[in-house]
Amino acid sequence: MAARNLLVDVHTHVYLPRYASVLRSRATAPRILSRPTPNGQGTEERLVILENEPSGGRPVGPQYWDRDEKLKFMDKHGIDISIVSPFKSDSTANPWLDFLSPAEAPSLASALNNDLEAYCSTSPSLASSLRRLYGFGLLPLLPTVPTNTLLSTITEITSLPHLKGIIMGTRGVGKGLDDDALEPVWEALAKAGLVVFLHPHYGIPSGEWGERDNGHVLPLALGFPFETTIATTRLVLAGVLDRHPTLRLLLAHSGGCLPQLSSRLASCIDHDPAVASRLQHDARWYLGRLYFDAVSYGREELAFVAECVGRADGYDKNTPRVSQARQRTLGSSHLLFGTDHPFFPPLSESEKWRSVTENLDAIDGVEGWGEEERKGVRGGNAARLFGLY
Numbered sequence: 001m002a003a004r005n006l007l008v009d010v011h012t013h014v015y016l017p018r019y020a021s022v023l024r025s026r027a028t029a030p031r032i033l034s035r036p037t038p039n040g041q042g043t044e045e046r047l048v049i050l051e052n053e054p055s056g057g058r059p060v061g062p063q064y065w066d067r068d069e070k071l072k073f074m075d076k077h078g079i080d081i082s083i084v085s086p087f088k089s090d091s092t093a094n095p096w097l098d099f100l101s102p103a104e105a106p107s108l109a110s111a112l113n114n115d116l117e118a119y120c121s122t123s124p125s126l127a128s129s130l131r132r133l134y135g136f137g138l139l140p141l142l143p144t145v146p147t148n149t150l151l152s153t154i155t156e157i158t159s160l161p162h163l164k165g166i167i168m169g170t171r172g173v174g175k176g177l178d179d180d181a182l183e184p185v186w187e188a189l190a191k192a193g194l195v196v197f198l199h200p201h202y203g204i205p206s207g208e209w210g211e212r213d214n215g216h217v218l219p220l221a222l223g224f225p226f227e228t229t230i231a232t233t234r235l236v237l238a239g240v241l242d243r244h245p246t247l248r249l250l251l252a253h254s255g256g257c258l259p260q261l262s263s264r265l266a267s268c269i270d271h272d273p274a275v276a277s278r279l280q281h282d283a284r285w286y287l288g289r290l291y292f293d294a295v296s297y298g299r300e301e302l303a304f305v306a307e308c309v310g311r312a313d314g315y316d317k318n319t320p321r322v323s324q325a326r327q328r329t330l331g332s333s334h335l336l337f338g339t340d341h342p343f344f345p346p347l348s349e350s351e352k353w354r355s356v357t358e359n360l361d362a363i364d365g366v367e368g369w370g371e372e373e374r375k376g377v378r379g380g381n382a383a384r385l386f387g388l389y
Contacts, residue, residue, distance in 0.1 A: 006379035011338025015064040063342040105140035120162035136167040143174040164386040165195030170231035178238035190247040200227040225256030254296040259308035288312030293338035299365030306331030332373040
């Protein structure tokens with residue numbers, strides 16, 4: 001099968017069995033607890049992200065860690081390859097490694113990266129040398145973990161052929177992505193050619209959502225995108241992309257609000273000479289340096305992101321502007337299909353997942369894209385970015 005015709009899911013999660021076991025052993029959040037089912041006929045496991053979480057957490061089961069369940073989902077929806085991310089929060093806490101001590105986190109990160117390599121390397125094969133599963137590795141990003149330990153972990157990940165990047169939260173080692181302590185990490189990631197999948201996990205302070213019970217709607221629909229927007233903007237303003245031009249960043253949820261607010265951001269920077277002097281380019285130019293998953297759920301939203309990315313080079317004084325249609329075509333090469341599996345499942349087992357169908361419909365519905373652009377977003381761009389050719 002030609003790589004350009006693949007359907008590749010770049011936004012899909014797994015709780016590796018080793019990590020699930022750690023969560024089961026804990027008495028405080030984050031943890032997995034076992035409790036009687038509501039009908040009293042058995043037991044069920046619940047994932048608890050926050051203490052005193054409503055309903056004692058959320059149901060968790062084999063779809064979170066069983067590879068066969070992941071492959072069954074992929075087969076049902078015609079997904080050829082998944083680039084799997086370890087762990088995910090759909091609350092305001094981070095269930096990665098920050099609950100561990102700095103002495104524990106590096107060894108567990110190393111073990112989990114090797115687990116993920118085995119999970120991927122023994123997955124079924126496609127045509128040629130491709131596997132069905134690849135992964136994003138994990139760094140022990142805690143404030144007191146020595147930089148040399150982080151760098152050695154990057155080296156370890158680079159040696160694992162089925163790990164194509166790392167997943168990173170928005171706080172870095174605690175202070176955000178503009179923290180000077182991350183400078184050697186960015187340099188090493190750029191040199192290694194690893195893709196950094198930037199994924200939100202902390203949200204917005206819960207007090208911002210008011211007293212009405214709206215479930216997880218506001219934290220997920222708004223909090224996560226706002227978090228990504230702020231974190232990426234701080235990274236840009238710190239000059240990280242200027243100092244490391246080969247660093248490749250993939251933003252979750254189509255970059256949050258960054259494309260929509262990029263011109264406002266540029267105007268504010270222009271009116272603050274001290275900030276503007278730090279950057280080598282107009283703020284909108286940096287959109288063309290980023291990659292975005294296509295988890296937008298709507299063709300208009302996806303088209304807008306593509307246009308913003310496609311016009312980015314036009315903000316370099318040496319590059320001519322192009323038409324809106326051409327912007328949309330150029331921007332398509334930075335968009336990659338994703339599903340957010342195993343979260344947001346359908347209510348019936350017979351249904352397909354809306355995170356698949358709606359995002360594929362959005363790709364098919366963008367006006368001005370031909371079949372080449374659609375193939376690229378579905379899988380060709382991911383094949384190129386992750387070196388799957």
